[in-house]
Amino acid sequence: MRDVKKHAQRRKLFARPFSKTVLRSTWEPVVRGKVQLMISQIQKDLTTLGVCDVFKWSTFLATDVSAHLMFGESFEMLQRGEKNEYIRILESVIQGSGILFELPFLGYIVPCIPLQSVREMFGNGEALLRYGQSLLNNSRSNSESSRNIFSGLVHASEKDGASFNDIDVAIEAGNLIVAGSDTTAVTLTYLIWAILSRPKLHTQLGNELATLRENWEEGDLESLSLLNATITETLRLYGAAPGALPRSVPEGGVTFSGYYIPGGVTVSTQSWTIHRDPVLFPNPEKFDPSRWLPGDNQASEQARLAMSPFGSGSRTCLGIHLSWMELRLATAEFFLQCGNVKWAPSVTEESMKPKHFFLIAPSAHKCKITLAT
């Protein structure tokens, strides 16, 4: 969305439903339920197959969470262990738009191909719009069980006379599901990998989690300094979106660090190299959570300001609190309930090397664990 005014209006509408307070009061039980389901499926795979792909289950978790919040009903990918129709079509439409962007002449040819899969990939997403309609119905319903993140928002925008139509909602929902799925799944996979690969950190984290009170809530996890430092260090090295984030220079241009940049020029910044700047982060490739803990090794104020795994400024990630909630809950439950696991032999530095296609992902696209004994 390039229009600054429209973007600001949309951010204002979404600010409340994506705030930490509303997420905790309304959605924590849903997220926890899904985390628990992921853990049960991991344990089931380990006992029945002897091996389990953490990347696969993290993806189902993050997608099911985003989908439930957007649609007010579960996509049940964690239960079924496979993608549902909506996600399959959404991925196909995204792939189709990418192909048409690179090869626009295909736009003239594809309507003549009478194949359902081609129509889905290059069509106007009718199936996604049908889902958008059911989502809007859920948003307008007063039923607690079908509540979704658009509920308050649809009412608020209708009060202002600027109601969301089916297409707006379907597009927003699709964007939010894409934005919230692979991002959190990739980060969670690297997080579990980073901890399991470091026995001392694994033990220290287990000790910290053991201090939790009975019936702990997500809010309690916020005060676990090692857990939060480990998540922050994972976001530094393996934040899922470390590539260029483009911005247009406003009309009239700007002078930045002594350089004049004319209006309309596209500029960008990215966190991959900033997070690896040896001046800000000494020994930058070393995974070291102590950078985020009090002590001699503590990151400088400048380094903290440079940390931008969720971007920065007016377009910073809308889902930051949701992803922290998922990362904290899933990591805590995983290490409380699946302590006795190790990496499968297929997991190597090479297989986990990040591959970058706007988002990063482990190059093997798998990350398997087995039982330790």
Ligand code: HEM
């Ligand atoms: C670890 C997980 C995540 C990472 C690393 C991440 C990272 C990012 C980054 C780098 C941006 C671009 C910010 C910019 O241009 O300055 C972004 C934008 C965005 N993210 Fe996330 N994200 C994550 C999870 C989520 C989740 C769970 C959601 C919601 C369900 C979400 C929704 C969005 C939206 C809507 C935007 C666009 C914001 C705007 O243009 O105003 N993200 N995210």
